[in-house]
Amino acid sequence: MKIHREGKNILLILFIILALLNLPVYLWIKITWLAYLIHAASIIFFFLVVNFFRSPKRHFKGNPKNAIVAPADGVVVVLEEVLEDEYFHDKRMQVSIFMNIFNVHANWFPVAGKVIHVSHQQGRFMATYLPKSSTDNERSTVVIKA
Template sequence: MKLHREGYTIMAVTAIILVLINLGIQYLLPEGYWIPRIVLVASVFVFLLVVQFFRVPARTVHKSDRQIVAPCDGKVVVIEEVVETEYFKGPRRQVSIFMSPINVHVNWNPISGVIQYFKYHPGLYLVAWHPKSSTENERTTVVIKNKQGIEVLFRQIAGAAARRIRWYVKEGDQVEQSTEMGFIKFGSRVDLFLPLDAEIKVNLQDKTVGSVTVLAELK
């Protein structure tokens, strides 16, 4: 397992602040007080908590042109037919995955293909499970077209705490399934919009492993 580059600054700043707090407490309190020990233990816990936000586990993936893999770790919270209004402007099958603060926060490409469309939307920071978070929160919209001409749309959606979306793709890029496309700091949600005839392979409340779990198979 390695640590993601998006966390280097946050981890360094956190470490410096915690060290200064501990040095300050030890300087102000006489030797023998128990408070510095408690603060030290709490500081180590806080630092480890921040570090785990940015872990990048090693994973074995099996690529397939017919399969759509989960773009993130999390829990399936939506499976339904909806009308997608930004790009397709028509009915699609939506699968949404909620990312909690304890999940890995890397986002992966669900299929291989060419980035047909990309747009960043500034917006609100409603809680990720709010019905309007998909259309009103800060988010990105990415559409990948595979070599069979099938298009899959997915959105990175910020939440109440996750206000830092990062992406590493742009229109025209050729991307490979299960490779890294972005990062959402401190969790949130990812929505996918699939063809209506895609065969869904997950159920509500299922736990997903990003870049590994098969969400659906294309006809």
Template structure:
């Protein structure tokens, strides 16, 4: 287990602030309840932040041909046929994964393929589990095409009520791999994947999934 590079600066800043704060308290209130309370609270807080920015090493071990793999850790909160109006402008199957603040927040590419579009949108910060957050919250959209050119998908990183920064590494023209990070969303958030009609969905509502490990769908042959 390592710390994601998106969190190194934040963790360093918090460590310095907490170290100075506790040093001052220890100097003036040594061996008092206040100094011990502040020290304990600081350790808990730093541990929570450290846990949030963890970046486990993962490698997909199955056959990646024709499958869509979960882009994030979390819980399935939507599986339905919807109209996708940003890029495809037709009906698609959406599979949404909600990430709580306790999940790993690195995002992986869901397929091996070429990036056709990568665009950031400013927006609101509603709770990420709400359906309309997908189109009204701050978000980043990435469109990919499979290596064989037969299927295209749209992935949307959605900020939540707590998440205030979406990082997207995908660049148009680049090739993405299931084992590579597509981006990172800080604090609670959501990832939506829009799939072609006829795609076989392999997950259920409320199912917990693991990024880079759980196969969520299979393209029609």
């Protein structure tokens, strides 16, 4: 399984922290069931974080010509026409995808073409279910000319 590069350092640091926390448990806690419970919880937590940072290879099986493929795992929660005021300054279709903690959090480009604009907007980290989260949260914009 491939791990996204952003997660490799986080996983290494987390592994060291969990090892340092579990070593005293192994050495000094004589209540066996409690030690096993702490070790099991640490292992489960570590593998949940590994699951979050996995980056599987994606292969589109259809005809890529004139196709738009979902750029992320998750559930489409918004599909509506909005005024896009960053690059085009006119009405565009907004597709918002909610990703839970079990979805792959890598995003792919949904169309073939040439990248003509890339920008990053600093922002908040509001809950995704709030209506203003798609405009107020930190995000990136990529414009692709097909």
